[in-house]
Each structure stands twice: as structure tokens, then as C-alpha cells.
Amino acid sequence: MTAFKHLLSTSPLASARESASSALGSLKPGSGSKPPRYSAAGLFVKGAKSQDWPRVWREVDLQKSYDVIIIGGGVHGLATAYYLATNHGITNVAVLDKAYLGSGGSGRNTAIVRSNYLTPEGVAFYDRSLSLYNTMSTDLNLNVMFSERGHMTLAHTDGALRTMRWRAEVNKLQDINSSVIDADEVKKLAPSLDTSPNTRYPILGALYHPPGGTIRHDAVVWGYARGADHRGVEMHQKTEVYDILCEGGSGPDGKGPGGKVTGVRTNRGDISAPIVVNCTAGWATTISDMAGVKLPITTHPLQAAVTEPVKVFLPTVVVSGSLHVYVSQTDRGELVFGASVDPYATYSMKGSLEFTEELAGHVLELMPNIGRMRLLRQWAGLCDMTPDYSPIMGFTPVDGFLCDVGWGTYGFKAGPVSGEQMAEAIATKATPKLIEPFKLSRFATGQLVGEKGAAAVGH
Amino acid sequence: MMLVPCPNCGPRNSSDLRYVGESHSRPNPNTATPEEWRTYLYMEDNPAGPLKETWYCRSGCRQYFTAVRNTSTNEFENHPLPGAKIGSVDPSFHYVSESKSVEGNQ
Numbered sequence: 001m002t003a004f005k006h007l008l009s010t011s012p013l014a015s016a017r018e019s020a021s022s023a024l025g026s027l028k029p030g031s032g033s034k035p036p037r038y039s040a041a042g043l044f045v046k047g048a049k050s051q052d053w054p055r056v057w058r059e060v061d062l063q064k065s066y067d068v069i070i071i072g073g074g075v076h077g078l079a080t081a082y083y084l085a086t087n088h089g090i091t092n093v094a095v096l097d098k099a100y101l102g103s104g105g106s107g108r109n110t111a112i113v114r115s116n117y118l119t120p121e122g123v124a125f126y127d128r129s130l131s132l133y134n135t136m137s138t139d140l141n142l143n144v145m146f147s148e149r150g151h152m153t154l155a156h157t158d159g160a161l162r163t164m165r166w167r168a169e170v171n172k173l174q175d176i177n178s179s180v181i182d183a184d185e186v187k188k189l190a191p192s193l194d195t196s197p198n199t200r201y202p203i204l205g206a207l208y209h210p211p212g213g214t215i216r217h218d219a220v221v222w223g224y225a226r227g228a229d230h231r232g233v234e235m236h237q238k239t240e241v242y243d244i245l246c247e248g249g250s251g252p253d254g255k256g257p258g259g260k261v262t263g264v265r266t267n268r269g270d271i272s273a274p275i276v277v278n279c280t281a282g283w284a285t286t287i288s289d290m291a292g293v294k295l296p297i298t299t300h301p302l303q304a305a306v307t308e309p310v311k312v313f314l315p316t317v318v319v320s321g322s323l324h325v326y327v328s329q330t331d332r333g334e335l336v337f338g339a340s341v342d343p344y345a346t347y348s349m350k351g352s353l354e355f356t357e358e359l360a361g362h363v364l365e366l367m368p369n370i371g372r373m374r375l376l377r378q379w380a381g382l383c384d385m386t387p388d389y390s391p392i393m394g395f396t397p398v399d400g401f402l403c404d405v406g407w408g409t410y411g412f413k414a415g416p417v418s419g420e421q422m423a424e425a426i427a428t429k430a431t432p433k434l435i436e437p438f439k440l441s442r443f444a445t446g447q448l449v450g451e452k453g454a455a456a457v458g459h
Numbered sequence: 460m461m462l463v464p465c466p467n468c469g470p471r472n473s474s475d476l477r478y479v480g481e482s483h484s485r486p487n488p489n490t491a492t493p494e495e496w497r498t499y500l501y502m503e504d505n506p507a508g509p510l511k512e513t514w515y516c517r518s519g520c521r522q523y524f525t526a527v528r529n530t531s532t533n534e535f536e537n538h539p540l541p542g543a544k545i546g547s548v549d550p551s552f553h554y555v556s557e558s559k560s561v562e563g564n565q
């Protein structure tokens with residue numbers, strides 16, 4: 001496993017950043033408001049002048065204690081660190097990852113963002129994330145390649161059409177651009193779709209959401225990591241948390257409800273901290289078990305696949321709930337496919353032939369013309385599924401132990417808002433309003449936030 | 460692909476079965492408090508290791524059965540030989556349904 005920052009630092013992008021940074025003065029943690037900008041001219045000058053390509057973020061020694069320890073170096077952990085430092089000036093923060101930054105779902109997802117959810121709580125939350133994504137390139141001084149290409153969820157049954165009308169109304173009430181369109185309009189937007197009435201599952205209409213689209217997921221991870229580093233946050237890769245140290249709790253070793261966190265045990269020794277945040281997605285319950293906190297989460301793999309690149313013909317993201325498939329075309333021309341999670345719980349990230357066969361069959365029902373295209377790759381990531389398809393965020397019965405988990409198949413788009421809100425929770429020691437509905441205790445009180453109708457096909 | 464050892468039909472592709480989930484004992488619905496009931500409904504162990512779980516042999520014998528599977532490797536433990544009744548398991552038998560790699564293609 002190569003640390004990808006190494007890859008980034010040898011890329012033209014990084015070179016440009018370096019030269020820009022030398023022009024702007026040295027890159028000291030905490031200096032300036034934003035990390036330096038990349039530019040093509042900078043790349044050229046730098047490339048001509050020197051062969052020295054320093055890494056994009058620092059590698060420093062692990063300290064014995066921090067104000068905040070964040071477990072998991074995906075978009076959620078890194079965004080939380082970035083906003084802690086940027087919005088609240090809390091910089092004595094370490095992000096620990098057992099592998100490399102972005103090695104979990106954050107580097108494996110299909111990069112789709114949208115806010116056309118089903119519940120008012122969900123819509124408000126994801127809408128905030130979209131607006132943070134909208135200004136991210138300038139906020140982080142890194143092009144995250146946001147492509148606002150529109151997002152279309154097809155309806156093949158009357159039941160699906162009904163759910164879409166429902167979603168459109170909920171969306172409109174909250175000023176989200178979202179409406180139900182008919183099959184002719186679907187054909188106009190995406191001519192490659194088979195909209196004839198003679199298919200097995202005829203396309204009756206769609207929920208159309210123009211502000212949805214795709215963003216380069218790696219750039220988001222790198223951007224937050226670079227931004228957090230710039231403010232003095234430390235990131236430690238290959239640092240695996242084995243245990244969470246607690247005292248005063250009702251369970252064994254002082255863990256469990258009523259106790260409080262004192263630190264973590266890692267493969268590189270014990271580290272003390274009064275606040276430990278669980279941002280480990282698919283591994284969420286393994287971490288919360290270490291603190292004696294039980295979560296209603298099961299871990300399922302989600303698989304995805306990508307084809308060889310062809311000329312761009314698919315202008316929007318297309319999702320089909322009935323066919324359990326979604327597809328978008330990258331700027332390079334590859335088709336990226338995703339589906340629903342594998343039907344059994346596991347921590348194994350192996351792909352399966354069933355997935356490829358089913359996917360190919362369903363895609364061909366939607367777009368019969370691409371039968372000759374070849375798949376290049378398939379892969380899987382772990383998804384932390386909750387009973388209501390909504391996340392679990394905020395404080396837990398163990399003092400100082402916070403969770404930002406339950407991201408299932410939809411957590412990439414939620415990275416920015418989650419980081420912002422979790423940082424606020426940590427800094428103010430109070431649950432912000434936007435994430436109040438997602439508290440862990442909702443399962444005991446039966447106040448679920450049902451998003452299955454808007455999130456079951458994973459993306 | 461993962462082979463699931465049905466005690467009646469022998470090892471079958473997981474797509475022939477329905478995964479029901481973790482085997483939890485159900486509290487008495489007449490006496491359980493709402494909170495106990497919701498804990499039963501929602502809370503999961505989700506271990507990265509041995510898990511006692513329920514499968515339904517949808518396309519085969521149409522029976523429910525319990526198996527123990529290591530969720531990190533997808534190996535089933537002590538799985539019954541084809542034809543054996545649940546409870547008469549040969550403990551020496553260890554069926555490997557997937558290679559040991561856990562980390563996938565990282």
C-alpha cells in the first residue's frame with residue numbers, strides 16, 4: 001500500500017502547488033488562511049527550476065496526548081479535523097488511520113452527490129453538504145472537479161412514481177430543485193436510455209434533480225487532509241486503534257455507559273485524549289465496542305465497477321431502484337456503475353461474479369446499445385448500514401466518545417456537513433440542531449428517520 | 460461467490476439462500492418493554508469474527524438454519540455435512556468457502 005500523498009506529491013498538481021507555495025512563502029502549519037493554490041504556470045516554473053518535490057502534508061512524530069483524537073482518515077474524519085481547526089481554532093488534533101488516508105469508503109465510492117432525500121431532516125442536512133461542496137474548490141484551494149450534471153432516479157412502477165412525487169414535494173418545500181418528469185423528458189435528457197413501453201420494466205418517469213452530480217472523491221480527501229495539515233492538525237497513517245481507554249463506566253475496564261474516555265491504545269503505543277471520535281464507517285462497531293457502546297449497525301460490502309472510456313454520451317447520473325443499479329459517465333468517458341449492498345454482512349471486500357452478471361444484465365435493460373463495452377475493474381468497500389438508512393452522529397453514553405457513523409452507501413456526499421457539525425459539537429459540547437435527529441438514542445425511543453425510499457440503491 | 464452449507468442440501472451458492480441476519484433470542488412480546496423490544500429489533504453485534512446467524516434456504520429445502528461464520532474470512536465453522544441433521548455436526552470439518560484475504564484489493 002502506497003501512501004497516496006506520495007503519489008500526489010509526485011503529480012503535476014502537487015508540483016504546481018509547491019512552486020506556488022514557494023512563491024507565497026513557506027508552508028508552515030497555521031500560517032495564512034488557506035493552503036496555497038495550484039497553478040499551471042507554477043507547475044512549469046517549479047518543474048524547470050528544481051527536482052525536489054516535498055510531500056503535500058507533514059509526517060510528524062506521534063505525541064503522547066492530544067485534545068481530540070479522530071479514528072478513521074476518510075472524508076468524515078478529515079473534514080471533522082479540518083473544521084475543528086478552521087472554524088474553532090482547535091488544532092491539537094490527531095487523525096489516526098490503520099491504513100492510508102482514503103483507504104476506506106472515501107477512496108472507493110462512486111462520487112455522487114445530491115440532496116433529494118425523503119425526510120425533511122435528511123434534505124436539510126444533505127443540502128448543507130451540497131452548498132459546502134459548491135465552494136470547496138476555493139475554500140481548499142484545490143480543484144475537486146465538481147460536475148453539477150444533474151441526477152435522475154427512474155421510476156418503473158406506480159409505487160416508485162408515488163415515492164418520487166412524495167420526495168419532490170418534500171424537496172420543493174425546502175427549496176431544493178427537484179421534480180417528477182415523464183418518460184419523454186427522460187429520453188430528451190438521456191437519449192441512450194430505452195424508454196419504449198415494451199421493456200420488462202418500462203420507464204414511467206423520473207425524479208430529476210439538476211443540482212446533483214459527481215465530485216472527484218480522492219481530491220476531496222486530499223483537500224481536507226492538506227487543509228487540516230496547513231492548520232496544524234496531525235495525520236498518522238498505519239496507526240491502528242486496538243482499544244479505547246475508559247474509566248468509571250458500568251462495563252468491564254471502566255467502559256460503557258456512565259464512563260468517560262481517557263485515550264486510545266494503538267500499535268504505536270497509548271495516547272491520551274479527553275475526546276475520541278469514531279469515524280470508521282464499515283468498522284464502526286469494532287471501534288464502538290472498544291468503548292462499550294452498542295450500535296444498531298451491520299457491515300455490508302457495496303460493489304462498483306467501471307468500463308473502458310468511450311466518447312461522452314451520458315450527460316446525467318441515472319439511478320434505477322427497481323433494477324438496483326446506477327450509472328454515471330466520468331469526464332474521461334468511463335461508465336461507473338454501482339448497485340445495492342451485498343445481501344449478507346461481512347468485512348470481506350471481495351468482489352463477486354453475481355454482482356457483475358446482475359449489473360450487466362440490468363444495465364443492458366436500461367441501455368441496450370452498450371452491449372459491446374468492456375468492464376475494466378470492479379471493487380468493493382464496506383458500508384455501515386443502519387435500520388433507517390440515516391447516520392448516527394454526536395454524543396454517546398460514554399463521555400468524550402463521539403460517533404459519526406452509519407454512513408451506509410451514502411456518506412461521501414455527507415462528508416463536509418458532517419465534519420462541520422461534528423466539529424461544532426466537539427467545540428461547543430452541545431449537539432447542533434442539524435444533526436439532532438441523527439442521535440443514537442433515537443433507536444431506543446423509536447424516533448427513526450426513514451430514508452430507505454431515497455437511499456436503498458447505494459450512492 | 461460464497462458457499463453456504465445448508466444442513467439439508469449441502470454447500471450452495473449464497474444467492475440460493477436468503478440471509479436473515481444475526482441470531483438473537485426474541486424477548487417475550489407480552490412482557491418486553493418498548494425499549495427491550497427495540498433493542499431486539501435494532502441492535503446488532505456485527506463482530507469482525509465468528510457470528511451466529513440465520514439463513515433461509517430459499518431455492519433448496521426451504522428450511523431455516525443457524526450457522527457460525529467468520530465475517531472476516533467468510534469461513535463457516537463446524538458446518539454440517541450434506542444430509543446431516545443440525546446438532547450432529549462433525550467438529551473436525553471446516554469448510555473453507557473463500558480464501559483468507561480480508562483486505563480485498565487495497
Ligand SMILES: Cc1cc2nc3c(=O)[nH]c(=O)nc-3n(C[C@H](O)[C@H](O)[C@H](O)COP(=O)(O)OP(=O)(O)OC[C@H]3O[C@@H](n4cnc5c(N)ncnc54)[C@H](O)[C@@H]3O)c2cc1C
Binds near residue numbers: 076
Ligand atoms: C462502492 C461504493 C460506492 C459508494 N458510492 C457513494 C456515492 O456515490 N455517494 C455517496 O455519498 N456515498 C457513496 N458511498 C458511501 C461512502 O463511500 C461512505 O459512506 C464514506 O466514504 C464514508 O466515509 P468515512 O470517512 O466515514 O469512512 P471511510 O472512508 O470508510 O474511512 C474509515 C477509515 O477508518 C479506518 N479504520 C478502521 N478501523 C480502524 C482502526 N481500528 N484504527 C484506525 N483506523 C481504522 C479505515 O482504515 C478507513 O480509512 C459508496 C461506498 C462504496 C463502498
Ligand SMILES: [Zn+2]
Binds near residue numbers: 516
Ligand atoms: Zn437447503
